[in-house]
Amino acid sequence: NLQTSVAGVALSSYLMNASGPKCTTAEELNIIGHSQAAAIVTKSCTFEARQGNPEPRYRDLPLGSIQSMGLPNLGYQAYLDMVPSLKAMGKPVVISISGFSIAENRTMVTAFQQSDADLLEVNFSCPNIPGKPQIAYDFEQTEAALSQLCQLGDKPIGIKLAPYFDMSHFESMAAIIKRYPVKFITCVNSIGNTLVIDPETESPVIKPKGGYGGLCGDYIKPIGLANVRAFRQLLGDDMGIIGVGGIKTGSDAFEYLLAGADAVQIATCFEKEGPSCFQRIEQELSDFMAKKGYQQLSDAKGKLKAL
Ligand code: DHB
Numbered sequence: 001n002l003q004t005s006v007a008g009v010a011l012s013s014y015l016m017n018a019s020g021p022k023c024t025t026a027e028e029l030n031i032i033g034h035s036q037a038a039a040i041v042t043k044s045c046t047f048e049a050r051q052g053n054p055e056p057r058y059r060d061l062p063l064g065s066i067q068s069m070g071l072p073n074l075g076y077q078a079y080l081d082m083v084p085s086l087k088a089m090g091k092p093v094v095i096s097i098s099g100f101s102i103a104e105n106r107t108m109v110t111a112f113q114q115s116d117a118d119l120l121e122v123n124f125s126c127p128n129i130p131g132k133p134q135i136a137y138d139f140e141q142t143e144a145a146l147s148q149l150c151q152l153g154d155k156p157i158g159i160k161l162a163p164y165f166d167m168s169h170f171e172s173m174a175a176i177i178k179r180y181p182v183k184f185i186t187c188v189n190s191i192g193n194t195l196v197i198d199p200e201t202e203s204p205v206i207k208p209k210g211g212y213g214g215l216c217g218d219y220i221k222p223i224g225l226a227n228v229r230a231f232r233q234l235l236g237d238d239m240g241i242i243g244v245g246g247i248k249t250g251s252d253a254f255e256y257l258l259a260g261a262d263a264v265q266i267a268t269c270f271e272k273e274g275p276s277c278f279q280r281i282e283q284e285l286s287d288f289m290a291k292k293g294y295q296q297l298s299d300a301k302g303k304l305k306a307l
């Protein structure tokens with residue numbers, strides 16, 4: 001009874017993996033396909049295959065994780081070739097696309113528009129490529145990209161947003177999104193360029209970019225909730241909104257439901273726990289809702305109460 005939909009694509013439950021951990025290779029995607037996750041989301045692809053940043057580039061933290069992977073992926077053609085076998089596992093396929101220019105994004109979006117993928121999530125918020133600012137923090141660039149990416153085919157286009165921390169930024173980004181046929185947004189990506197220091201070794205805990213990396217997990221749940229809630233209020237009920245950030249229990253997922261998310265994605269918890277997290281959190285969410293007397297997600301979606 002946790003059926004939902006995003007941009008018209010039906011999902012059998014509220015939870016899927018986030019683009020990020022354990023979704024780069026065919027083998028990893030096959031494991032997600034056989035899990036309880038409601039969809040298969042691929043690692044952000046680039047035009048060419050990439051090795052990513054030097055290791056160590058990921059570290060578990062007591063309250064989450066920090067990472068600067070640097071977009072290691074097989075290159076978009078490999079994911080294009082994989083779409084039929086991913087679809088054969090019987091759930092929607094969400095392709096994450098992260099080109100280094102509008103031209104690259106156009107080429108990749110056009111290619112996946114002609115595939116059997118269900119949703120295209122264009123990543124405007126990778127913080128980990130040295131010298132490449134996050135598009136989502138540059139409103140002019142965001143608008144320039146959207147003006148070229150939304151009319152390349154009929155499949156719903158969504159964008160993966162960076163976390164925002166100011167009401168004026170929520171308003172500016174919402175105003176841009178409203179000018180284009182963006183069908184869903186995924187918020188939030190990691191908080192970019194944070195620094196975790198190990199006082200024993202007197203050094204950062206990851207190697208790329210002098211230790212600067214994206215902060216994930218428990219630390220960012222209040223930020224993800226704020227972003228989902230703000231965009232739900234600014235963009236209305238017709239916008240698909242996927243919540244991400246610090247979900248590791250059913251009650252975390254329920255908080256995102258109250259904030260207005262149509263579905264949620266799991267990254268750090270999936271990295272730490274593996275694919276059993278999807279079934280566990282789904283059961284916890286279902287039990288939590290039953291205890292409160294809610295029959296379906298719509299009974300609580302967006303219904304955060306005033307204090
Ligand atoms: C990577 C990290 C991100 O937060 C993202 O959106 C895309 C890629 C990475 O470092 O691989």
